[in-house]
Amino acid sequence: MLKLTFLGTSSGVPTIRRNVTALALHSTMNRDWWLVDCGEATQHQLQRIALTVHDLAGICITHIHGDHSYGLPGLLASASMTGRKKPLILVAPAGVKAWLDATMLHTELFLTFDIIHIDVAGQDVVHRQQGLQIERIPLSHRVPSFGFKFSFEKTTWKVDSEALRARGVAPGPAWGQLQHGKDVQLDDGSVLVAAEFRAEHSERAVVVIGGDNDQPPLLAEACAGADVLVHEATYTEAVLQKVGPGPQHSSVERITRFAALAEVPNLVLTHFSPRYDNPEGMAEVHAEARQHYSRNLFLARDFDTYELNDGVLAKLPPAPRSK
């Protein structure tokens, strides 16, 4: 029902294998997709997967730091150069919008589409449309930082197959008409009323995506009933102790302890310090995470795609690169 594709999983600076932060969310209901954060070279990462900037519905920026935002001007410029007309929603701090305005002014960037800016600080529900609601959650970091809660809802009508079979109606065109809400007259002249033979069936998928944040419990309310939490785990606890509280990031221990307590069923850790970008480093992160969290756990890598179905998150096999 919902897919997450990681486009950048490194904290602060890119490494040879990991770009700075960006995450694509795409439901299986339509071609629209959303981008959370847009570090430098996000447009380059997009060239390696099947999503296009033309189907991008909106971008949510968690906070103003460059490793989460410096890919924005290039991505918007390229979308213009390749002919985008559709307006783009930008949920972001006012500083990001001010920076984008300054960029357009000083570098003569003329966009071929409108940017609909929604100040992330202004309201809890930052976007709502049929089948999707996005809320933002204030977090704790060196600059104002926010998490985003994406609630997808897919509503379908299903016919009551048992009742139809009991009534002597075999699967066929009549089933389709009833499903679409049309009453059906049978050969014997009797009428099946659609309202009696179909019922609404709704599926929900709730994903919480944290921005940079040193206080995971701020996400407690948002995580109640959520299917997936994606959160930074910049350092192991020992390194966080050594680095000190200045950077205001979470350790693996802190976020996994929280996720266990909040009973989050699926957890994806990301935004790792470049010091862990080697097999030993990731093994260390994994070991620390497993000490505190025993449910469905993933350490994100660039180009990982995860699919959520019936509440279970699974990593998909690598897709053949599209270009």
Place this chain on the structure above:
Amino acid sequence: MLKLTFLGTSSGVPTIRRNVTALALHSTMNRDWWLVDCGEATQHQLQRIALTVHDLAGICITHIHGDHSYGLPGLLASASMTGRKKPLILVAPAGVKAWLDATMLHTELFLTFDIIHIDVAGQDVVHRQQGLQIERIPLSHRVPSFGFKFSFEKTTWKVDSEALRARGVAPGPAWGQLQHGKDVQLDDGSVLVAAEFRAEHSERAVVVIGGDNDQPPLLAEACAGADVLVHEATYTEAVLQKVGPGPQHSSVERITRFAALAEVPNLVLTHFSPRYDNPEGMAEVHAEARQHYSRNLFLARDFDTYELNDGVLAKLPPAPRSK
């Protein structure tokens, strides 16, 4: 004596094989190197070669367009995060400096080193140091655009080996002392005066690098006596005719005609429209170039490194990637 490494050779938008514009110049005299233009993801390209941002002496930006400048904030941020202290020279339009200031303000980017900004519009000679002079040449584009002429000079002292042999002095420590300017007393008591047995030997390498430009003859004076010209060839002539003069770029025909007339001995074309990023496209570009220019010609690709020695430019075999 001088190397050029292309970090981006695509016009406007990156392709899967070519990034947007950036070019590294490094002399073989020291570890310092210079960057001309800094498109998005230049720092990512640098991770694949042996040059580091810590040895970067300065950056020259030809004009304000994003495909030549959007990599600047990320590169500077990463240099800060990895501890650079040495000031960095930035030769750039005032608009680029204003944009960088706005970026630092709005995204809370704090650099750990000073930026020494030199307004490219302000003077002909934008930088001069022992062994290197950089001049800028105003060009013709939709926004003010400049080319850069790098004149490297390497001065060494050589001993007069013939004269020394005639004097009965075999190669050995005495030769080294004379080369360093020290007089030498021989076993027979006689003295060899350094000034008589050594001479200054100087090598020059002059490279002209164009920014976006639809009037190659503006580089005529700069190219007189230059060893290498690097210039955009965004379109073939037929496509330029179709696109019209609006974008103010050069065609392959126009730049190669100019280079032939100006007797440029080595020519590297770059900044190709993405439409040519396939074997047929590059063959078309090559064929058009060869109609007008018969000397040493190259069509740049990302990560190509060229070395200039004794006036001849040669492409080096691909280096093993350093990381």
